[in-house]
Amino acid sequence: MKVAIKRISSDPLGLLGLCLVTLIVVSALGATIFAPYDPIQLNIMDRLQGPSANHLLGTDQLGRDLFSRVLFGGQVALKVAFLTIGSALIIGVVLGMIAGYGPTWLDNSIMILFDTIRSVPTIMLALAAVAMVGPSITTVIFVIAVSSIPNYGRVVRTQTLTIKSKDFVKAEMLMGASLLRILSIHVLPNILGPILILASMDIPTVIALEAGLSFLGMGVKPPTPSWGSILNDGFSLIRNTPWPIIAGSIPLVLATLGFTFLGESLRDLLDPKLRKFL
Template sequence: MAELAKNTSDIVKVNSEAEQTPAWKEAWRSFCRNKLAVVGLGIVIFFIIVAILAPVIAPYSFKDQELSKRLLAPSSENWFGTDDFGRDIFSRIVYGARISLTVGFFAVLGSSIIGTMLGIIAGYYGRWVDTIISRIFDIMLAFPSILLAIAVVAILGPSVQNALIAIAVINIPNFGRLVRSKVLSVKQEEYIMAAKAVGMKDARILLRHILPNSMTPIIVQATLAIATAIIEAAALGFLGLGAQAPTPEWGKMLADSRQYLVQAPWTLFFPGLAIMLTVLGFNLMGDGLRDVLDPKMKQ
């Protein structure tokens, strides 16, 4: 009996400690158990630090030209070599991290805010409101995303800012449809019906109940969408519709160097590697967040 009582006491103690553990700590522990997700987080943090400390890390200015040093191979003086204008590729990649991450973060921020608002309105009110918003999403999704982005930039004009706007626009339907489907299930919960029964206003229900309970898929989608946005920004830059010279955007660097593929392959290799690693980091981190935050994945 004494041993049974001791075991019971230990079980109660463990359960009590588990209940006292904050949810975010448990989520962080689960995230850390996913080694690939931790690697992805490390890559993302590395590029963020590089972007913030670009003036300190870069040995040269990204726009300094020295034609006598054009297309030099990687060396101790120029770690990643030089391009066709004699500019240091390492410095341009370091400064380019600022452009790519800025476009990725703010494009996804804008699309997530607008898409979430439209998705919540469509899912909560339904009927003709849902029909109109859903048809708008369907029309936007009917076009290949890169073609829609090209159309937006063609209207606004080629620049980094307009590329950011275009990428934000084409990602709105992804967030809108995701949030709409979540809201359709959440609004059927008993606590939402109880809030309506006591006369709570719609705005308060949306902000205090619907939105907080729809944040999990939004966070996961946003993390994965940043990777997609970086690729789309590079694609627009490659086509000459994004950043303009001498801005050191990775896609633009690839476009400017493609004619030197055989003569100076490092001019394409290092910008392409930077894009690949950044996108890989966000994808791995997003997969880890999905595993932690999605109840279906936990099961």
């Protein structure tokens, strides 16, 4: 742990990423403490205001404080991002490694599964899921997770195929290492780098996807705040005021940068070849 802190502090961008991510997580989790207003409290008299001391990011068309809505929206965004990417990552890595390491018939079947999933547009999948179980944040998480499994699975498969033919894997086999040991100790750490980058860059995409699905009425229902719904409100008000869009995109930009920097830094940390010092 000490070494990890030392290493991450030697990497300014990684440190910045860590700070941004911490900022986002803390502000989302502590939204009830930090938020100056109730995020769904209407106040028509103060609608569409610009930033001021009272309303740090202004107000929307119903007079709700945008800063408070951004803080509370972070809860939805983070929940969706972590749950979807976490589950897609785990399933994708497992399936991808099986496909890459296993026999050809298993590889082919898993690839057909991936292609099938990819051939269904996410929105269509969401519509089907909503029709079956009704709109909720769980549906959104499920739909996004399922549709992003192939992205991870394919990358993991290719990486595993490369590693599989390396001499050190044969050497481990000859030493009597079990399949599980080879996959978890020798293959997984070597393919984790690109996956981490992919996952960290996926976080903003997923947040935006949640926003889109919510906009279509398939996810978070109004008046629950989410970054996506703030942005969507902002689009319809663009002729009147830019502030809702700005308020909705600031956290998205910060989250993108934060998670990308953190992901890159983690990759360097995990790869002895990329470590900046010994």
